[in-house]
Amino acid sequence: MNEINDLPAEVAKALARQLAAAVPDDHREKMAGKLMTRLAEEALSKGALGKGAQETAASLHSKFYVSEGGSKDPSQWLSDHWKKTEALYCDLKGVLIERCRRDGLSHFPAIVKSNGAKGSKLYYMSAQELPEVPQREAQQRAAGEADAQCREAEADPPGALRYKKDMEPQLSSLGKLVFGAGRLLTLRRRVSIAVPPILVVILTLWVNWKIAVAFLATNRPIYPSDVVLAVVVVVAPYVAFKWMSRLMDLMSLRYQAAPDWATGMKEMCAVLELEDIDRGEGSAKVVKVSRYTALCGVCGHTVYLKDGNKQFGRRVVGCCSASPDEHVFTFDPRTSLGYPLRQRKGGYVGQ
16 A cells, blocks of 8 residues: 655545544444544544554553453554454445545545554554546546436425435344345245245144144153244244245345344444346346435434334334434335334424
8 A cells, every 4th residue: 555644734634534424323332433533533633644643552552442341462452453443444445535536635544554663563544545537437427426416406305314325334244154245146046045944834834743643642741842842843934934024025125124143233224135237148136235324304313224123014214313213214225215204293294
């Protein structure tokens, strides 16, 4: 990476603000978000980049160790968290480049780990030149900006809010395995997903029949193992049914709330989207994990997406982080619009 650290103070501060603002709300309490924000704050306060606004493992350890815990050795403690910080930065890099280009900057912020005196490590914010935009992409960008200006000129419907696709969500280990680069749904793969639940239902029906015959043919008492078996043969088809229903919902609605096992522990508002892609020999469908957020039209806080559950049926709804039970909105991924689902006086009309 080509570091650029000799930029004017105002430019350094502008880049620091871009880096701090890019950290998503649900990552600010995670250590990766804290470390990235800290490097941005140091560059902002010093008005400088590079080693003029550096942090050491010891200084970061003293600021964050008490609340976070972990190894007492500063270098080992920071090493455990720096990889996650770099992974978060990689997710945000595209967003940072777009924001800096949009705001007329010629550089974008970067985070650096370098060697210091006596084998110590230094951590600081640096800058890199914005990559050149290919001619075709520049033309597409100009056309897209023109379309965006036309859309902005048309006022959104009264009471509506507009969702924006955020950075890629953090996936769990199992989520990365299943949805890491998008899951291509070929006919063979759809059959492979649907067949196991069907086999489970058939098997449990057969087991239920065998159990019924066995109990009718004998007068022995019921043992705890019988109760456990009865629970299993009831729960297994229910789980298989839920699996099949979610798959059918995804195929019909083309989106649904991402399951908890697919995302990280603190991840919010992730959704599964079914997208059509061109594979040359024909179109195909791919499942991707995305994240959308919006600003609440009632109080201005961030709106996150979640499953509508029983209250809103199969819907994915947007819930305000400040009042998730009252400030609830619809979610339409095609128009990126959401409308209130609670009725209020004074023009706040639910749907």
